[in-house]
Amino acid sequence: MPSFTRLFSSLLFVLFSLGSICSAFAEEVWVYSSRKEHLIKPLFDQYQKETGVSVRYITDKAPPLMARIKAEGKNTKADLFMTVDAGNLWQAANLGILAPLKSPILETNVPSHLRDAEGRWAGLSIRARTIVYSTERVQASELQTYESLAEPQWKGRLCLRTSKKVYNQSLVATMMEHLGEEKAQSIVSAWVTNLATPVFANDTKLMEAILAGQCDVGIVNTYYFGRLQKARPDIPLALFWPNQQGRGVHVNISGAGVTRYAKHPQAAQKLLEWLSSSSAQSAFAGLNMEYPVNAHVKPSEEVSAWGEFKADLIDVDVAGRNQAKAIMLMDRAGYR
Amino acid sequence: MDRSLLAALFLLAAAGSVLLPLSVLGLSWMEVDKEIWAHLLDTVLSSLLVNTLVLLLGVGVIVSLLGVSLAWLTAVCDFPGRKFFDWALMLPLAMPTYVIAFVVLGLLDYSGPLQSALRDVFGSSFVLPEIRSAAGLVLVLSLVLYPYVYMLARSAFLSQGRGLLDAARVLGLGPWMGFYKVALPMARPAIAGGVALALMETLADFGAVSVFNYDTFTTAIYKTWYGFFNIHAAGQLASLLLLFVVVALWLERRSRGEARYHQGGQKYRIQLTGWQAWIATLFCILVLSCAFVIPVAKLLSWVAQNHLGDLDMRYVNLLGHSLGLAAVAGCVTVSIAFFLALIKRSYAWPLVSPLVQWATLGYALPGSILAVGIMLSFAFIDNGLTKLYTLMGIESGLYLVGGVLALILAYVVRFMAVAFGAIDSGFEQIRPSVIEAARSLGASWQQLLGRVYLPMLTPGLLTAMLLVFVDVMKEMPATLLLRPFGWDTLAVRVYEMTSEGEWERAALPGITLVLAGLIPVLLLVRRSAR
Numbered sequence: 001m002p003s004f005t006r007l008f009s010s011l012l013f014v015l016f017s018l019g020s021i022c023s024a025f026a027e028e029v030w031v032y033s034s035r036k037e038h039l040i041k042p043l044f045d046q047y048q049k050e051t052g053v054s055v056r057y058i059t060d061k062a063p064p065l066m067a068r069i070k071a072e073g074k075n076t077k078a079d080l081f082m083t084v085d086a087g088n089l090w091q092a093a094n095l096g097i098l099a100p101l102k103s104p105i106l107e108t109n110v111p112s113h114l115r116d117a118e119g120r121w122a123g124l125s126i127r128a129r130t131i132v133y134s135t136e137r138v139q140a141s142e143l144q145t146y147e148s149l150a151e152p153q154w155k156g157r158l159c160l161r162t163s164k165k166v167y168n169q170s171l172v173a174t175m176m177e178h179l180g181e182e183k184a185q186s187i188v189s190a191w192v193t194n195l196a197t198p199v200f201a202n203d204t205k206l207m208e209a210i211l212a213g214q215c216d217v218g219i220v221n222t223y224y225f226g227r228l229q230k231a232r233p234d235i236p237l238a239l240f241w242p243n244q245q246g247r248g249v250h251v252n253i254s255g256a257g258v259t260r261y262a263k264h265p266q267a268a269q270k271l272l273e274w275l276s277s278s279s280a281q282s283a284f285a286g287l288n289m290e291y292p293v294n295a296h297v298k299p300s301e302e303v304s305a306w307g308e309f310k311a312d313l314i315d316v317d318v319a320g321r322n323q324a325k326a327i328m329l330m331d332r333a334g335y336r
Numbered sequence: 337m338d339r340s341l342l343a344a345l346f347l348l349a350a351a352g353s354v355l356l357p358l359s360v361l362g363l364s365w366m367e368v369d370k371e372i373w374a375h376l377l378d379t380v381l382s383s384l385l386v387n388t389l390v391l392l393l394g395v396g397v398i399v400s401l402l403g404v405s406l407a408w409l410t411a412v413c414d415f416p417g418r419k420f421f422d423w424a425l426m427l428p429l430a431m432p433t434y435v436i437a438f439v440v441l442g443l444l445d446y447s448g449p450l451q452s453a454l455r456d457v458f459g460s461s462f463v464l465p466e467i468r469s470a471a472g473l474v475l476v477l478s479l480v481l482y483p484y485v486y487m488l489a490r491s492a493f494l495s496q497g498r499g500l501l502d503a504a505r506v507l508g509l510g511p512w513m514g515f516y517k518v519a520l521p522m523a524r525p526a527i528a529g530g531v532a533l534a535l536m537e538t539l540a541d542f543g544a545v546s547v548f549n550y551d552t553f554t555t556a557i558y559k560t561w562y563g564f565f566n567i568h569a570a571g572q573l574a575s576l577l578l579l580f581v582v583v584a585l586w587l588e589r590r591s592r593g594e595a596r597y598h599q600g601g602q603k604y605r606i607q608l609t610g611w612q613a614w615i616a617t618l619f620c621i622l623v624l625s626c627a628f629v630i631p632v633a634k635l636l637s638w639v640a641q642n643h644l645g646d647l648d649m650r651y652v653n654l655l656g657h658s659l660g661l662a663a664v665a666g667c668v669t670v671s672i673a674f675f676l677a678l679i680k681r682s683y684a685w686p687l688v689s690p691l692v693q694w695a696t697l698g699y700a701l702p703g704s705i706l707a708v709g710i711m712l713s714f715a716f717i718d719n720g721l722t723k724l725y726t727l728m729g730i731e732s733g734l735y736l737v738g739g740v741l742a743l744i745l746a747y748v749v750r751f752m753a754v755a756f757g758a759i760d761s762g763f764e765q766i767r768p769s770v771i772e773a774a775r776s777l778g779a780s781w782q783q784l785l786g787r788v789y790l791p792m793l794t795p796g797l798l799t800a801m802l803l804v805f806v807d808v809m810k811e812m813p814a815t816l817l818l819r820p821f822g823w824d825t826l827a828v829r830v831y832e833m834t835s836e837g838e839w840e841r842a843a844l845p846g847i848t849l850v851l852a853g854l855i856p857v858l859l860l861v862r863r864s865a866r
Contacts, residue, residue, distance in 0.1 A: 030821075036832050037824075059832065060816040063562045067708055068737070068817065071715035075722055075734045077821075091565050162549045164559055197446065198468050201549045202837030205445070212447035213460060224837065324372075327563045331379040336551060 028054045029267045032069060033082040034062040035254055039287050040082070043280055051274075053267055062088040069097045074261045079268035082256035085166045086123070087173070089255050090320020093120040098257035101269060109276035109294045113315050114253050123253030124275050125284055126291040128311065129171050130249050131240040132225055133217045134210050145243045146175065146250070149217060150190030158194040159206045159215040163330040166323075167221060171250050172330060173322035174314055178247055181329065188333040199336055204228065207237060221252075226289035226302060241309035248310040252319065253293065339781070343679045347688065350672055350695045354749050357709025358697070361578070364571025372560065372569045380556065387470065388552045392535055394474030395481060399534045402478065402623060403485025404527055408515060409620065411493035413606045415613040421620040422490075423857070428627035429483040429803070430853030432810040433476070434543025435830065435846045438839045439631040440476050441467065441547060442638075473548045477538055479627035484537075485530035487803070488761055491795055492526035493519060495765045511606055525764055528588055529757040536581060536700040536753065543812065547834075553577055554702045567708070574705040581700035585693065632850060638843035646844050650824075654845070655852060658825040661815075662808040662856075665747035669804045670797060672748065673755035677763050678789070692756075699753035703813030710746050711737060711817060738820050746814040751807050755800040762796025805856045809849060826852065 033040055037059050044055035060068075062083040069078050081092055092098050093116055101119035114123035131143055142153070149158055161168060176184045196215035200206045203224035209215055225239055241249050256275070258268045274280055281292040286300040298304065409415065410422040444450055444467045455462050466472070496519055504514040520527075545552050553573065561570035608616055680692045698706055714736040721735070736742050766789075774788050790797075812827045819828070826849040833842035 036836060038832065056821055058819070058821050059828075061562070061835070063565065064704060064708060064813075064817045067567060068711055068715075071712050072734055072737060073715070073719055075719060077734070077738065095565075164546075164549075164555070164563065166563070169563060198466065199549055201547050204837040204839075205441070205447070208447040209445075212452060214446045227838075324564050327559070328375050328379075331375065336549060 027052065027264075027267060028056060029079045029264055029271050030077045031055060031057040031080045031082055031256075031271075032065045032078040033057050033059050034065055034088070035059075035082050035084055042287065043275065043284055046280070046283070047271060047274060051270075053271070055271065062092075066092050066095055066097060069259055070095055076259060076261050077263070078259045079262040079264045080256055080271060081259055082124075082254075084252075084254040085170060085319065086253050086255070086316035087166055087170050087319040087323045089116070089121040089253075089257065090317045091323075092257065093118075094320065097260055099260045099262065099265065101258055101272075103269060103273060105273040106276055109273075109281075111293065111295065113313050114293055115255070116257070116317065121255050121257030122272065122276065123255040123293045123316065124281075125254045125288065126251050126293055126311075127254070127288075128222045128241075128249045128251050128291070128309070129167055129219060130222060130309075131217060131242050132207060132210065132220045132237055133240055134213075135236045135238050137213075137216045140238070140240055143217070143240045143242065145246065146171070146219070147179075147187050148242075149194065149219075150187045152194075154194045154217060156194065156196050157216040158191060159196055159209050159218040160191060160199045160335070161203055161206055161218075161220070162199045162201060163327070163335040165202075167252060168219075169323050169326045169330070170252050170319035171219070173319045173326040174250055174312065176322050176326060176329065177314060177318045181325070185329050185333055188330055188335055192333055192335050210237060211235060222291075222303070222306065223289040226306075230289075230302065239306050241307070243312070244310050247314070248312040251291075251311045251316075253316055254290070340683065343675075343683060344685075346675055347679055347691050347695075350676055350752075351691045353745060354695050354698055354752070356713045357701075357706055357749065358575075358578070360709040360712050361571045361575040361705070364568045364575065367568045368572070369566055369569050372564055372566055376556070376560075380551065384551055384553055384556050387550065388539070390470050391474060391477075391538060391550070391552060394470065395477050395538045396531055396535055398474060398478035399482040399485050400527065400531055402482040403530055403534075404489050404520070404523075406482070406620065406623065407486050407489035407493055408519070409616050411490045412515075412519070413608050413616065415608040415616040417617050417620065421617075421624065424624055424628075425486055425620065426483050426802075426857055427624070427854065428480045429487075429806050430810075430850045430857060431480045431628065431631060432543065432812075432827070432830075432846075432849065433480055433537075433541055434547065434812065434834065435635070435842075435850070436480050436627075436631050437473075437476055437544035437547035438834065438842070439634050440472075442839060443630070443634055444472075468548050468550075470550065473544060473550050476548070477541065477544055478534075479623075481534040481537055482623075482627070484533040484803070485527060487799055488526040488530035488758065489523055491758075491799060492523035492761065492765070494795075496522055526761045529761050532585065532588065533699070533754060533757055535584075539577065539581065539700055540702045542702055542704070557702055557705060561704075570705065571709075574701060577702075578697060578700060581697065582693075632847065635843045635847040635850070638840045639847055642840045642843070646841060651848065654824055654826050654829055655848065657823050658809050658827070658849070658852060659855075661743065661747070661823075661825065662805045665744050665751070665808045666801050666805040668744060669748045669751050669755045670759070670800045673752060673759050673800060674793075674797065676752075676756060677760045680760070681763055696753035696756045698749035699751065701750070703750065703811060704817065706750055707746055707814035707817040710742055710749070710814075714742050738818070740820055740823075743815065743818040743820070743823075746818050747804075747808050747811065750811065750814060751804045754803045754807055758800035758803060759793065759796045762793045762799075766792050802856050806853045809853050 040057065044057065048054050065081065069076050069081060081098065083089060083092070098120040103119060106115065106119070106122045110122045114126070115121065133143060163169065172184060172188060175187065197209065200209065203220040206218045206220060207225065207228055210218055222239065225237065229235060243249060256272055258265055258272060262268050275284055276294055278294060278297055281294040281297040282300065285292040289300065289303050291299050291303065406425050410418055410425065442448055451464055500518050501514050504518045509517060540554060542554055542558060545555055557570050557573045560573060561567055676692050676695060680688055718734045718736045770788065771784070774784055810827060812831055815825055815827055816831060819825070826845045829845035830842050830849065833845065
C-alpha cells in the first residue's frame with residue numbers, strides 16, 4: 001500500500017518539524033494551563049500586542065499537566081504553569097516543578113497570604129466559595145456560617161456539589177485548620193444528613209436545583225452565580241457572606257508559577273508579573289467574574305454589586321497541605 | 337526475510353507497544369502507600385465494587401437486549417422502515433457518553449423542562465424517580481453503547497444462511513425458537529465481542545459517571561490521582577482493573593470452548609405483518625429517538641438559544657484535526673488489527689493467542705491512565721535519547737512527547753480491541769475450506785490476501801474502520817494530555833466548556849462532533865448495508 005507509506009512518512013515529517021519549531025529563537029513563552037482557554041487567550045493576545053512576545057499554550061486538567069512537566073524534566077517546553085485552586089499550586093511546588101522567584105513586583109501586587117513564601121507561585125485572581133440561597137424561601141437573617149448549615153433547620157433543604165471537586169476539598173481543608181479535624185468532620189457529616197438530593201456534578205446544576213425548588217441553600221463559587229445572574233438578571237437567588245463575625249468567607253485563587261527548567265525564565269517571569277499588574281488584572285479577573293488579587297484594581301461592576309465582605313486571611317496553601325486529610329474526612333462522612 | 341519471522345516480529349511489536357504503557361502500571365507497585373490503601377479499604381472500596389458491578393450488569397443486559405433484538409429485526413425480518421433503521425440505528429455511536437449524559441440530565445433532572453412541566457400539571461409534590469442514580473446511568477450508557485452489539489450481531493445474522501434455520505423449522509421449531517436455538521448461539525462470538533466492547537467502555541468511562549457523580553472503580557482511580565496526588569496508587573488501582581478484565585475475557589473465551597462458527601449460504605427474510613410489523617417499527621423509532629433524535633434536538637436548541645456566537649473560523653481547524661487524527665489512527669489501527677487476526681489464524685505457535693489478547697487490552701484502561709503511561713514511557717525514551725543527541729552534538733529536545741506519533745500510538749493502543757473484534761469476527765465467518773481450496777489451487781500469499789481475505793472481510797474491515805474513527809473523534813483524556821501544541825480538537829473544545837459546568841456552551845462543539853461522526857457512518861455503512 002504505497003499511499004500508506006506516504007501517509008506515514010508525512011506523519012514523521014510533521015513530527016520532526018514540530019520538534020524543530022520549539023527550538024526557534026523568537027521571543028516566546030510556553031504556558032501549560034488548566035485555566036480555560038477562553039479565560040486566558042484574550043490576555044495572551046493583549047500581551048503579544050503590547051510586547052511582541054508570543055505566548056503559546058496548551059490546556060488540560062492540572063494533575064496530568066503536572067505529571068507531564070515532571071516527566072519531561074529538564075527538556076520540558078513549559079515556561080509557566082497556570083492553574084486554578086491553591087491546593088493544585090501547592091502540589092506543583094511540592095512536586096518540585098516550580099522555580100523559586102524573587103520578584104519585587106509580585107510582592108507588591110499580590111498579598112502575601114495569596115502567594116508562596118518561597119515565590120514558587122503567586123495568585124492572580126480570587127474567587128469566594130460562599131453560600132447561595134433562594135430569596136423566595138429563605139431570609140438572609142436565617143443564615144450565619146458554613147457551620148450553621150449543619151443545623152437541623154436545614155434538613156432536606158441543602159444542596160452540595162461533589163466532594164471530588166477540589167474547591168470543596170479546599171473549603172474543608174481550611175475548616176479543618178480552623179476548627180480541628182473532629183469538629184470539621186461532625187459538621188461535614190451533618191451537611192450530608194441535611195442534603196435534599198444526591199450531590200451535584202457542578203455548581204450551576206446546584207443553583208438550578210434551588211431555583212426549581214428542590215432545595216433552598218447551597219455552597220458555590222461566586223463566578224458561577226455571576227454567570228447565571230448575567231444570563232437571567234432577575235433570578236430569585238442571592239449570595240450570602242458567611243462567618244463575618246469570625247474568620248471570614250473562604251477564598252481560593254487561580255495562579256501561576258515559573259517552571260524549574262523553563263527555557264525562557266525571564267520572559268515567563270515578565271508575563272507573570274504583567275498578569276498581576278493593574279493593566280491586566282481587571283481583564284484577568286473580569287473575564288471570569290472573579291476578584292483581582294491586586295488591591296489597586298477594583299472588581300468589575302457586576303461583581304462589586306454583590307457587596308463587600310471580610311475574607312478568610314489564612315495562607316491559601318493550607319488547602320494543599322490538608323487536601324489528602326480533607327478527602328479522607330469527607331469519605332468517612334459519606335460525602336460523595 | 338522469512339515470512340513467519342516477519343509475522344513474529346510484527347506480533348511482538350504490537351504487543352510491545354501495549355506493554356510499554358502497561359509496564360508503567362506494573363512499576364507503580366514499587367511504591368505502596370499503606371495509608372491510602374487502608375483508607376480506601378475502610379471507607380469506599382466495597383461500595384465502589386458493588387457500584388461498578390451493578391453498572392456492568394445493567395449495561396451488559398440492556399445492550400444485549402437492545403443490540404441483539406434490533407439486529408435480528410433489521411438483518412432477518414422485514415417491516416415498514418427497515419431499510420432506514422438498518423443504518424440509522426448505528427447513529428447513536430457518534431454520541432459521546434459525556435455528551436449524552438449532560439443532555440439527559442439537562443432534560444430529565446428535577447430542574448429540567450420535563451419534571452418542571454409535570455410539576456406544573458400535577459402539583460409541586462410530583463417527583464420522578466431520581467435520574468442521577470445507577471438505573472439512570474445504566475440507561476444513558478446503554479443508549480449509546482448498544483450499537484457495538486448491534487453492528488457486530490447484525491453482520492453475524494446477515495452472514496447466516498437460511499440452511500440451518502430451515503433445518504430447524506423442518507425439525508418443528510417456530511421462527512422465534514429457531515432464533516433462540518440456532519441463530520442466537522451461532523452469532524454468539526459476535527454478540528459476546530460487542531458486549532465485551534460495551535462493558536470495557538463502561539469500565540473505562542469517566543465522562544458520564546462524573547456528570548452523574550456515580551462512583552465507580554474508575555472514578556476512584558482519578559480521585560486517587562487528582563485528589564491524593566498519588567499517581568502510584570492510581571496505577572495500582574488501574575492494574576487491578578485490568579486484571580479483572582483479563583480474567584473476565586479469559587472466562588468468556590474458555591466457555592466458548594472449541595465451537596466453530598463459520599457459515600454461509602442463501603439470504604432470507606421473515607416478513608412481519610400486521611401488529612407485529614408495527615411493533616417492530618415503533619420499537620426502532622423509540623430507541624432511535626431516545627438515543628439520538630431527542631439528544632440531538634436538545635443540543636441544537638441549546639446552540640440556537642445561546643451560543644451560536646462561539647462559532648468562528650477556529651471550528652474549521654478543530655474539525656480538521658478531529659477528522660484527520662481519526663482517519664490516520666483508523667487506518668493504522670485497522671491495518672495492525674487485520675495482520676494480528678491474520679497471524680492468529682495462520683500460525684499455531686503457543687504464544688500467539690495470549691500475545692494477541694495482550695495487544696487488545698488497552699480498551700479497558702481509563703483514557704488518562706493509558707495516556708499517562710504512554711507519556712511517561714515516551715518521556716523516558718526521549719530523555720534517554722537526549723543524552724545520545726548531546727554526545728552526537730545534535731540539538732536536544734523532546735521529539736516523542738508532544739508529537740503526533742505519541743498521540744496516534746495512544747489511539748492505536750486504546751482502540752485496538754475495537755478494530756480487532758470486528759475483524760476477527762469477520763475471520764470467524766470464513767470457512768477454512770475456502771482458504772484450503774485457494775491454497776490447493778496454487779494461490780500465492782499475495783493472491784490469497786488480495787482475492788480471498790480482503791474481499792470477504794470488507795464488511796468487517798469497514799465496521800472496524802468506522803468504529804475506530806468514531807471512537808477516536810470522541811476520545812478526550814489521551815487527546816488532552818498528548819496532543820501537540822495547537823492541535824485542539826472538538827473533544828478538547830467540549831472539555832473546555834463542560835469542565836466548568838457550561839453545558840449549554842458545550843452544545844456547539846458537542847453537536848459538531850456528533851455530526852462529524854455521522855460522515856463515516858453514512859459513507860461506510862450505507863455502502864455496506866444491503
